[in-house]
Amino acid sequence: MKKILFTLFLLLVIAPAFAQEEGEIKGVVVNDATEEPLENVNIVNLNQVKGTSTGKEGKFMIKAAVNDTLYFSYLGFKSIRVRVTNDWLKYGDIKVKMTELGIALEEVVIRPVQLTGYVEVDAKIIPIYDNYRYRIAGLGGGYEGGQSQPGAVSRVLNSVFNPADFLYNVFGKRPKQMRKLRQMKEDDNIRNLLQSKFDRETLMAVLQLERVDVDEILNNCSYSEDFIRTANDLQILDAISECYEEYRVLNRGKG
Template sequence: MKYFAVFFFVFISNVFFAQEKENGTLVNGIIKDDTTGNLLSGVNIINVNTVKGAISDDKGVFHLQAFANDTLHISLLGYKSIKVKVTNDWIKNKTTTIQLTQKAYALEEVVIRPYVLTGYLEIDAKLIPTRENYRYSISGLKEGYEAGEYSPNAFGRVLGSIFNPADMLYNFFGKKPKELRRLKEMKKDDTVKNLLASKFDRETISALLGVSKSEIAEIMERCNYSESFVKTANDLQIMDAISACYEEYKILKR
């Protein structure tokens, strides 16, 4: 019986060790306002390395699996987003306190410029700008959304980038294979998926893919998505669009 108890203890220890090695350690964090000290609930925390997410509760506490040196992207509406490195001390102590700083907003003057119409259909139709858009099935929308994958020159632009080292898509798709392979994984975590569906600032995408916001817009342009789509789509739809373009790129490259 004694030997069985020792064997059982060793077996359980090995199981926990294997799970921890595969999934990381469960770390805890408490998020506060750096000025008032108030606990912040509803804060979004994403492990950029594992693409897993969590949300802080009404006591500002969150729990998330992580490895040492993983990067956590922490964001909340009205606060400056930050990146925090998971240290060995954090893993050892299991918990740490993180402070967020409120954003200072400056109100800017907004000028609305209406179209000056004449009342004559033939003339007014030429005064109002029009765009030639294409339809695309994408996450979060019941109907097709305008985009550029099926436009006449979309195939040529993606194909051309494969043989042009100076092209934006060549550099992006060729130098970030790990980040792009995680695109599908991002949608498996409900916290990450819901966060992306609720945001339009490209900040989280920028953190997850390691590119700037301007580069995201350029990638969309190179994939032939319309300017209207890029400006109005949420982050999940943009992520889906990048994923679709990447899948097309991989097929053509073969």
């Protein structure tokens, strides 16, 4: 009996503490340089996959718990992540400052290639560009060449012998991220947010993928390069989701 009473006592003491760890948090987003409020800043709770945006005065409210990460993105500004703390939940509003991106255009000088007419000489004069793409018919996959992708050839060869490995590595080993993908589809705020975006940033943040991974998923799911290049982020979300559902069906069939 004493043990039961002690357990109930602990529950009464601990329960309020846990209850305080989650709630509606408020804040305002401003330009770091001018302190002016920023309207329509996109905000996503990466842990709970909930979205919202700031109003005319830069104010926002979103459901969050302690240690959740909020992702702020706004056109022309550097995207940031903010961790929710106990103080934020206890004491209310917080000011989030976003830094405007400085866009510096580099001067490009185009010099004509002077050919001599001798093949042996001209072959050494003509510049070699590394921005090429390997492609294998029937696999639907492509891999960027050049210094940024030193293993491009080996990746292509591996895809020949294991064409299903890429999707398994992405989907099979990321069940948590794929659950978040389904949550994103069900949140109207996030869907509205993604419909006007083309930078893939929010998708990459939630799914913990790089831009090249997103492109390769769509390549391996037989989406065209034109679609990958021109689709908005909501269309990309739906495409990845459709591919994931097909993967799940095939995976169940193998079992």
